[in-house]
Amino acid sequence: MDKNIVVFNTLTRKKEKFEPLNSAFVGMYVCGPTVYGDPHLGHARPAITFDLIFRYLKHVGYKVRYVRNITDVGHLENDADEGEDKIEKKARLEQLEPMEVAQYYLDRYHKFMDRLNVLRPSIEPRASGHIIEQVEMVKKIIKSGYAYEVNGSIYFDVEKYNKKNNYGKLSGRVLEDLLANTRDLEGQDEKKNPFDFALWKKASPEHIMHWSSPWSEGFPGWHLECSAMSTKYLGEYFDIHGGGMDLLFPHHECEIAQSVAANGKEPVKYWLHNNMITINGQKMGKSLGNFITLEEFFTGNHKSLSQAFSPMTIRFFILQAHYRSTVDFSNEALQAAEKGLKKLMQGIVTLNKIKPSANSDVNIIKLQHDCYDAMNDDFNSPIVISNLFEAVRIINSANDGKEKLTIKDIESLKKLFNDFAYDILGLRDDSLYSGNNSIDGLMELILSLRKNAKENKDFSTSDKIRDELLKIGITLKDTKDGAVWKVE
């Protein structure tokens, strides 16, 4: 298959031809969750974005090693180098061992990503499981002269690094501006400069998670894990590093500095960043009362939501925007996405009913090419979706007898949906795959058949329905608004 992919590289701020280091293989590293809270939209967007990219790279024939980490230690409050560890704080509040907290939220993350049909990465390394590798990397950075020790903690010397290298090359920030704009935070006095960052922190007595190191009993700085684990599983220089735009600075900037200092070279050929989400035009935040978890979306159980939105509606909505655009969530926009997804799925159903003609009015191959062109152009999923809607228009038109499709057209349309809707966009029909929705659909039909039977005084049929349902554990109750059913 021809692989003419072009990606927008944050590092160069332009679109570049995608040419992996080893032509048949792609190494991709994406920053995963800090597991101290329930998964929310901020988790869904990068997971779906890089799932799309993972799926497409595999679809066109690359063998992809996709590494997505789990941060289960070292991520301090406010992304700063001081304050409590996010997971330890949660553990203290819930009176649990920190690893119980991490395990609980990791399991929740997996559960909700599965529901969003996000494929599991090839390797999912945990920060706490790679302390040795992180300590080794700190040693290298010290040896190269870009780190200093204070009271058992090791800090990266940004100013010294910037003299020979360009700290800020990814984010476009300039060190002098950074210096001018940084407040002196309490407890930061150990550092030479406020923008220096911790590679290793000595654990204070209240810290539960700590390991021995040449410098102190302590724990790694948050930025370090991604450098150490990407190097371990993908090598010192690899193809793609992804993550949300919020991680661009300081997290990814620090990753570059760490790798250059430790390995003498930059780590990543293509840096890819998904844009942010907003809710009704506002940044999502606990203090704003618009912080909505995925579970709340799927159940509709949040005061800002007018209804439940299925995992596939959320996925489809996110894919309707290009990954480098912002996405604003609102009830109206999600309802529109729900309708659009239903129309798409209905088109696939209708396709199976169409009688082929001897000749053709349409050009399905062009649609297919347009979909590939869109994906090749920096993974432009909204253009793919608009082409799929054009396919649905053709199908409906053919179903109404207004256009003609040959057998070959129908086969090509089926392939188009299989490749793009299912395999690449990762959509699926919620009503069939999520147990409850499919039961809902079938039960609706059964209850309407029973209603008809009763109206026709065909009581043997209506009784049969009641009895057969009971056998599989469903009880019916007749109310003045019709029959309702319940799973016992």
Added chain:
Amino acid sequence: MDKNIVVFNTLTRKKEKFEPLNSAFVGMYVCGPTVYGDPHLGHARPAITFDLIFRYLKHVGYKVRYVRNITDVGHLENDADEGEDKIEKKARLEQLEPMEVAQYYLDRYHKFMDRLNVLRPSIEPRASGHIIEQVEMVKKIIKSGYAYEVNGSIYFDVEKYNKKNNYGKLSGRVLEDLLANTRDLEGQDEKKNPFDFALWKKASPEHIMHWSSPWSEGFPGWHLECSAMSTKYLGEYFDIHGGGMDLLFPHHECEIAQSVAANGKEPVKYWLHNNMITINGQKMGKSLGNFITLEEFFTGNHKSLSQAFSPMTIRFFILQAHYRSTVDFSNEALQAAEKGLKKLMQGIVTLNKIKPSANSDVNIIKLQHDCYDAMNDDFNSPIVISNLFEAVRIINSANDGKEKLTIKDIESLKKLFNDFAYDILGLRDDSLYSGNNSIDGLMELILSLRKNAKENKDFSTSDKIRDELLKIGITLKDTKDGAVWKVE
């Protein structure tokens, strides 16, 4: 709630009153899978056994920290100290990074354990994520004098240990017999004695997974991870250590020796072991052609299976035996379990139809007490199940008007099933919870209604069924054997 639990302790070979070290809390460690192959019955039994125990301990009010490890490094072929690492071998055969293999089979393990309704443990530590803790433990054992170094590898000195301690106290083996019965295996010449075991192995050049240590670039011995991780998350002395009987020797015996050598005390108060499974009376093994994965059971796709068996049938079948008895799998026995489970679930459905009487013929409270007595007696699930069947008999009899149940009886029966069938035994109605089975049941009903409609020449109904199904993505096809359906 009164907690009069008695457990059979492998260490003392008798039943003992269960008294956790800290009265309100229970620490439980169970040996989890080596993730290098698809989950099979050998994984299902210990997982379900200790899930039952986990569920019951929580049910009676303990706060349980349940740790189940993942072996992703260091488990060599044939459990010996020589040969290839199981995961590395698989990685080599499949041309993957070892961690990709471990991740793949870990994900598969989770998927199938979820289907068996096995709850996730509180903490699921990975061996490769705890190298530091293992190295620290080796240092302690060396310091205590019970380990020696040869060519960068560290071995546990069993003979020396046995002079002051009892190596064999858990398994009942005697060192002299062991010596007499051990063959000299190739490559074991580094050890002083063949029964010595590796704590740390120097990595040969072809080994991919290795870490630095004071002795060599290498990897930990298999027995060590459980000692290091149980100590880390549960302390040096904790309540319950579980696992399959096949792990009793040498694995658990070595764990005791390691802890005594490192910490000066035995690690575990109660050792619990589930018995083995056989298939048609034979040990399950790849060479015998009777090696059946869980996926093969759930799909029926194996030459030895006459049909598919649902996850709940497998779970119910395993729980029908006491965990210390052997379980023999055969088509006949599984079919009987399937029938039994259906009967149980049908009883719960019937219960909802019963009209209460003013007076009672039965003693439900006694049934409830008998269930608790059974669980308190070393988690005797088969006795619980027989009591639930007695409850079903009462329900059916009351439904036939032969016995009387008061409202209170009915409520007690509902509580009995909720507590024991669902919460403690962890059963659920497959036909409702697994999407496909519930669709199967409802589709069977719908197709039979359509058949009737056609026979009665009620084509408006049969067409309506076809059209409504199409809307939710189900196509019907009429064949000479009746209608078949397909999800598009």
